[in-house]
Amino acid sequence: xxxxxxxxxxxxxxxxxxxxxxxxxxxxxxxxxxxxxxxxxxxxxxxxxxxxxxxxxxxxxxxxxxxxxxxxxxxxxxxxxxxxxxxxxxxxxxxxxxxxxxxxxxxxxxxxxxxxxxxxxxxxxxxxxxxxxxxxxxxxxxxxxxxxxxxxxxxxxxxxxxxxxxxxxxxxxxxxxxxxxxxxxxxxxxxxxxxxxxxxxxxxxxxxxxxxxxxxxxxxxxxxxxxxxxxxxxxxxxxxxxxx
Amino acid sequence: xxxxxxxxxxxxxxxxxxxxxxxxxxxxxxxxxxxxxxxxxxxxxxxxxxxxxxxxxxxxxxxxxxxxxxxxxxxxxxxxxxxxxxxxxxxxxxxxxxxxxxxxxxxxxxxxxxxxxxxxxxxxxxxxxxxxxxxxxxxxxxxxxxxxxxxxxxxxxxxxxxxxxxxxxxxxxxxxxxxxxxxxxxxxxxxxxxxxxxxxxxxxxxxxxxxxxxxxxxxxxxxxxxxxxxxxxxxxxxxxxxxx
Numbered sequence: 283x284x285x286x287x288x289x290x291x292x293x294x295x296x297x298x299x300x301x302x303x304x305x306x307x308x309x310x311x312x313x314x315x316x317x318x319x320x321x322x323x324x325x326x327x328x329x330x331x332x333x334x335x336x337x338x339x340x341x342x343x344x345x346x347x348x349x350x351x352x353x354x355x356x357x358x359x360x361x362x363x364x365x366x367x368x369x370x371x372x373x374x375x376x377x378x379x380x381x382x383x384x385x386x387x388x389x390x391x392x393x394x395x396x397x398x399x400x401x402x403x404x405x406x407x408x409x410x411x412x413x414x415x416x417x418x419x420x421x422x423x424x425x426x427x428x429x430x431x432x433x434x435x436x437x438x439x440x441x442x443x444x445x446x447x448x449x450x451x452x453x454x455x456x457x458x459x460x461x462x463x464x465x466x467x468x469x470x471x472x473x474x475x476x477x478x479x480x481x482x483x484x485x486x487x488x489x490x491x492x493x494x495x496x497x498x499x500x501x502x503x504x505x506x507x508x509x510x511x512x513x514x515x516x517x518x519x520x521x522x523x524x525x526x
Numbered sequence: 527x528x529x530x531x532x533x534x535x536x537x538x539x540x541x542x543x544x545x546x547x548x549x550x551x552x553x554x555x556x557x558x559x560x561x562x563x564x565x566x567x568x569x570x571x572x573x574x575x576x577x578x579x580x581x582x583x584x585x586x587x588x589x590x591x592x593x594x595x596x597x598x599x600x601x602x603x604x605x606x607x608x609x610x611x612x613x614x615x616x617x618x619x620x621x622x623x624x625x626x627x628x629x630x631x632x633x634x635x636x637x638x639x640x641x642x643x644x645x646x647x648x649x650x651x652x653x654x655x656x657x658x659x660x661x662x663x664x665x666x667x668x669x670x671x672x673x674x675x676x677x678x679x680x681x682x683x684x685x686x687x688x689x690x691x692x693x694x695x696x697x698x699x700x701x702x703x704x705x706x707x708x709x710x711x712x713x714x715x716x717x718x719x720x721x722x723x724x725x726x727x728x729x730x731x732x733x734x735x736x737x738x739x740x741x742x743x744x745x746x747x748x749x750x751x752x753x754x755x756x757x758x759x760x761x762x763x764x765x766x767x768x769x770x
Contacts, residue, residue: 377761430599516573
């Protein structure tokens with residue numbers, strides 16, 4: 283049986299709080315309305331009101347904003363256990379779009395479900411605010427990357443962050459991870475052209491730091507890569523429960 | 527008497543939910559431990575554990591990250607009614623620093639205060655998650671600014687966002703607002719040099735769109751400025767209570 287304790291979201295929240303039976307039961311409720319979405323078909327729409335949020339069960343998605351002249355800025359990628367559009371369910375109008383990178387399975391969560399869960403289990407509310415804080419800390423790192431890191435360090439930081447997040451929910455290791463992103467995804471996330479992404483990846487590969495090829499990221503020398511990117515995973519806050 | 531309903535935080539949260547007497551009482555509790563902090567002395571420290579959060583009662587602050595080589599990326603500015611370091615109280619280690627831009631008054635909030643408030647008033651928990659979502663939406667806009675907007679549009683968007691936020695808590699109008707920021711603050715927030723900031727501000731002034739001089743931002747032609755920056759304030763979600 284695939285019990286809720288082993289769901290990616292429960293694994294992730296356990297870094298913040300050891301969840302009780304009641305809290306796990308509420309989490310099971312929130313996972314009820316499972317749906318499948320095809321790659322490339324937006325499930326949250328920038329500028330539209332009354333959007334639901336989703337808990338991603340399997341697959342990868344990305345959140346992005348389209349600029350008026352048509353360029354796209356990817357804000358973040360979501361992996362299993364992440365909320366999709368948590369901001370959109372509380373803000374009246376969604377400020378961004380979310381697109382599945384591959385076919386995904388996700389559970390729909392409405393504003394009322396969330397408010398009900400908050401009323402029943404305040405610790406779960408705190409855990410969800412923690413998860414939102416962690417998401418925001420990632421966006422802040424991406425902002426610092428765009429504002430202050432050169433292309434090599436930006437790419438290295440990005441690949442290391444994904445690795446740490448995936449390892450935490452059991453989808454990767456210090457060796458590497460399966461990664462369905464294209465060079466266009468990387469370009470839109472890192473503010474680079476696809477040609478520039480290609481060049482940066484080649485340099486990292488030639489320096490034997492990390493290889494991204496055929497849907498797989500493989501770390502060569504993770505310690506040197508972390509040093510080069512000045513990557514400190516503290517902002518991911520993955521070191522065991524704060525609330526027992 | 528300066529009642530809690532008129533505090534900037536209560537005014538802001540009222541955009542999300544009409545707060546009950548009990549909820550306002552909990553908010554009063556959270557405002558108890560008021561402290562004064564001098565300009566330039568960090569009150570939250572990047573990389574340190576066990577940080578408190580604060581509710582800003584008066585003055586301006588900024589959150590920032592220092593890069594290893596010493597450059598600074600300002601993530602956001604906080605104005606009265608904003609939380610300072612809400613992320614830091616839930617994440618074990620603060621991922622950023624917070625510095626008062628001028629002398630500020632702020633109420634200290636510990637993790638336990640917040641968890642207690644969540645247990646007593648789940649709607650207030652939802653309102654605080656809403657405020658955190660709104661903060662994240664602002665960081666996302668800043669990321670899009672760095673990644674996709676030219677310097678003029680980036681500056682215009684930034685001055686308009688501050689204006690909308692300040693007007694909402696009664697500290698500005700469509701005419702303009704008092705602004706204690708220096709060109710160095712603007713440079714560190716917008717990823718520009720101080721010389722570039724100076725040039726961009728001169729151009730905006732010469733085009734009669736907006737003037738920033740002697741601590742005051744004065745809008746010349748706000749409609750044209752909004753069009754130029756493609757500024758849509760929907761992400762600030764300021765249009766009246768969602769929960770009655």
